[in-house]
Amino acid sequence: MCGIVAAVGEIDDATCRRMLSRIKHRGPDDAGEIHRPHAWLGHQRLSIMDVDGGHQPLTGTGGTTHLVVNGEIYNHRHIRDALGHELFETGSDSEAALHALIADGPVGLARLRGMFALAYLTDDGEFLVARDSVGVKPLYWARREDVTLFASEMRAFEPEDRPLVETFPPGYCWTRNGGLVRFADAVPARVRPARRAAEPGVWDDTLVKSIRETVVSAVENRMMSDVGIGVFLSGGLDSAIVAAVAAEYAERNGEPLPTFAVGAPGSSDLAAARVVAEHLGTEHHEVVMTRENVVEMVPRTVRAIEHFDPSLVRSAVPNLLLAEYASKRVHAVLTGEGADELFAGYSYYHEDPFTDPDALQAELVRTVGELHHLNLQRCDRTTMAFGLEARVPFLDRDVIELALSIPPEHKMVTPEKKLLREAFEGWVPDEILWRGKEQFGDGSGAKEALAELLSDVGEAAGSWQEEAVAEGVELRTREEAGFYRLWREELDGIRPDRTLGLFATT
Structure with a gap:
């Protein structure tokens, strides 16, 4: 539904805005940002729910809590019923995530059913980032000593930060004090090992x-x-x-x-x-x-x-x-x-x-x-x-x-x-x-x-196989080497490792 950028620590507004501009394609309808001491939230919006009133960052009652979301909260109506419709000011499904976090803190993530990557900020210094349990919506982060940066795509990050980019793990939330904490599994915990079928292929x-x-x-x-x-x-x-x-x-x-x-x-x-x-x-x-x-x-x-x-x-x-x-x-x-x-x-x-x-x-x-x-x-x-x-x-x-x-x-x-x-x-x-x-x-x-075309791409791969080997990446074919060349031109500096899912696995 959108693209998000978030940062916590020693913030540079210009850096954050450049990051957001690189993912404008994800949300061409609208853009918004909010800056607080030591934290920044940015949002590129694709307007799907409450087209007129769903501008982000969303702000809670009193103006002290803020949220950006990429994705959809499919059970937002149930959350509205549970928390009280009087709390809500828009028809945006994302507002359900905001009030779940206001009401319950990080535990409120358990209420959400949908696909999402989100960042939440309060004026008193609380900062939280989370990603849905399956990882339908993407999220990456780069951790420096002075600042931690988050974005929906790898291309958003500045060249000097790209060597630090990692996939933010699905089903986890992160806070400054608590670090990474799992709040949901891709396969729900209540799924038990399947029992043996009495007769394979026979079901009622x-x-x-x-x-x-x-x-x-x-x-x-x-x-x-x-x-x-x-x-x-x-x-x-x-x-x-x-x-x-x-x-x-x-x-x-x-x-x-x-x-x-x-x-x-x-x-x-x-x-x-x-x-x-x-x-x-x-x-x-x-x-x-x-x-x-x-x-x-x-x-x-x-x-x-x-x-x-x-x-x-x-x-x-x-x-x-x-x-x-x-x-x-x-x-x-x-x-x-x-x-x-x-x-x-x-x-x-x-x-x-x-x-x-x-x-x-x-x-x-x-x-x-x-x-x-x-x-x-x-x-x-x-x-x-x-x-x-x-x-x-x-x-x-x-x-x-x-x-x-x-x-x-x-x-x-x-x-x-x-x-x-x-x-x-x-x-x-x-x-x-x-x-x-x-x-x-x-x-x-x-x-x-x-x-x-793939043959031509492979022929043009040149020395990229050697460079990939130097980076610890095994390219199996000339075709793959050609694609690696194109990828490297776009994302120079990114480490192609397992945290990004960039090793060929099929």
Whole structure:
């Protein structure tokens, strides 16, 4: 929804303002800042909820508490009910986070259900920063002796601070006195190791109904908006399910649902997305990739996603093309991110050593916890590069809790994600419901469109492989070396280490 910058310690206003200006693309509608002795908050706003009254930094009653938020608080109405509507001065969902912190201090973070990175400041010196448990919204920090700096993207930091930049860990809050404290896990603590299935692949209607109702609730919660909202429709199962639920919600509210698909001419993803859109009756848009726009987009993609992993770059190119188009028509989109990690959708989940149920369960938990390094980074950056917010209903805490409580044996049957498919029979056309899994870069046609260009990128890599080795980074291919060169040109000084998720892991 936005971009934030915060600082505590020996503040330099000019530095903070330069940092904020570098992430203006995340919130082109408005900007605001507040400066107190030894603390600074800045905000670039993408106006989605309470367009007229939701300016940030938000200030509490009495003018002594201040907050900036990047993200959405989906249960803000429940928080208003619990704390008292008389406290609230705007219709912004972010104000719920402000009053939760005023009422309960850091413990108030436990009230929040949503995706967020936030910074909170009081006039008496309290300062707190926090990030949602899955890391849907990005946050980075750089710690110097005299000041600690925070920002939504790595590019925000001054060149001299870039060697100090680290990922702020999901599910943690930080205060000057208390340091880093975990307040939530990516996988909720009450999720117990899944019990063994009495008979793998055999389940009752209760489980199927529970999956359907939980996913429907998560999608509907993410339809809140005072401006346009759509769905990225890849043609695969997960985005088709999201689109089906969103289309029904939009119809009940008398609104059209825009859907957006991208692919090369004749690609399987475009064809499949068209089938879903016609079935649901959505306002469908297609972006057709050409070699020319792919060539133009590759350098922009590497710089936008702040990453050089080849598989991530390949899938991000069509995402960036789609985001650029969709941002001119809506302010927010829903995507299908997270379903594969929860329901074992990737092929490698069905190979050794994950043919053992306990090993599979551990790997699913691990990959959900690591999403913020890879897929969620791509999802956030490609959309926010054009001031477009992406929402990920499959990573709702209730969906995560339910999915990871299912015996892993039920996820080892074929076709992959059979439980999820059965839960949405009748919602999605059968030819899509039972369609086999394709990687986005393959189904969209991006792999073929990129092949020639990637060879050129690799040829131009030159000495970057040697420089990467000197920095402790192993580049596996010339293609990756080419992407590393582009990444280094944009983010010179950043240390490419595991704290930033910048080692190729796929």
